[in-house]
Amino acid sequence: MRDQLRVLRHGLVVQWLLFRGFHTWKTWTFGWLSRLLIQACFYALIGRMLGSQEQVDYLLIGNLVAIMAIDATVVVLLAVGERQSGTLALMVAAPATHLTVYLGKGLVHLGSGVAASTIAFLTLPPLFGVALPWPWAGLVPLMIFVVGVSCYCYGTCVAAFVLGFPSARWVALNLGYLVLMTFTGVNVPTSFWPEWVRGAISVLPMTHGLAAIRSFVDGGPVSVVAGELALELAVGAGWITVAALGFGRMVTRGRRDGTIEFAS
């Protein structure tokens, strides 16, 4: 366990250093964060165009939380990054568990998502006239974090798939994220979908966490909010279990097929 935590920590440190090599605070703020904020604004403006503050509230809250999902699913690209840098074979041949390394590295993107989503939560609602129950609304970033963990587990699962099919990385990333945007209640209420689709939606990350946040912002009962958050965590646990199995399977497949290349 101590070994695993050390790997997790060093994975986080290394990815943070690589992240800093890629982003400065300026490029993150004016490039990445701006892109996310503009996306949330875009959907909120659609709500305004429809002439309903209720629609604005719904779309803005949904898309603020969805920002978390974008960052959390970016971990999909990490799997391919290791292949491209020629370190995948070295990782497989090292005694540490590959999944732990990926989890540690992906934590940077989880942190980036929490930061972006929280900044959006603090800045955009006043611009669109969305009323929040302050000071209790200060708990929302914690709920966003819970959603982030769940989305991160889902993203890691998709990354396991991409490990075996690297050419599908962009399709997997976009599809993985768009499935969440479409079905989990970001722009369209989950009640819109037929009963059988809702069954599938209930095992997607963000569905329950977003419902919890909406309920909390609307002044819903604490028991409902807590219950939905617990379900969100349970969904995350399910996805990380599938991710662990998927990573093991993809590495075994790579060893069998000879697709884990030495760099040269």
Place this chain on the structure above:
Amino acid sequence: MGVRVREVGRTYRKGRRKNEEVVALDGLSLDVPSNEVHGLLGPNGAGKTTLCKILSTVLLPTSGTAEVFGLDVVARADDVRRQIGIVFGGERGLYWKLTARQTLRYWAALYKIPDARAKGRVDELLERLGLAEKADDLVETYSRGMKQRLHLARGLIGDPRLILLDEPTTGMDPVAAHDFRGLIGELRAEGRTILITTHDMDEAESVCDRVTLIDKGRVLATETPRGLAEMSGLQQWVEAETSVDVDGLPGVVGTERRDGVLRVRVVDAAAARVVIDFLLDRGVRSVRAVPPRLEDVYLDLVGRRGMGV
């Protein structure tokens, strides 16, 4: 025994429908005793890297068995991974936005080395590999030779008993390659077993206790570099710094020039004597008979395929 390979086969499926079978290793057997520096020589596609990948547990054999210090690489892959270090040549396999120190600390964690011990181990390796002064510079600022030394430091971080070097001096300048060979000698002196794949015959001749020639996934021969040359039955060579024509002498098979030196290939020792006497009579003072070099043996056994690397 450091490495024991028995009848290992490895095939790949290629083609759009994966219906084309390519044989990378064809029942290859090999023994590498502990504390030996063993060279794997062969043209591109001979199976050298495939064998290294199997021994390092990143590839499964399709038949046969391979063991590292008595541990089966398939059944006991986790145990094997604690015994090995992998080093390959070239620019990949490193994170360019990290420093050497950060790189080694990261890999130390992946080799389950506690932080307190890792710090000392990293400092020791940085010092030993001549990277201490630049330890906190980004890898992207390193020269090719420095990157290769960092590759080696990373390969040594887990204190491996077996080191797999896959064309480690690729792209190195002669000085860096020379220093690298010196390090291999040091590692051998520490009791480590080293398996090195290379296209560089001089390198193999200078660092390897024994070499194995591989072609088409099979072992052609395993011997000491000198023994391989002697058992090959190839003709001797006479080398001289001259421009005198010796083509017409009896026993001369052919001549070539390399770096201003005339190399005369002769059928046997008697013919070599004739050529030497002929050249000495014409005032040539720098002349000597030399046995066939590893490169000659390689070219004789493998042909000239794969030499254009």
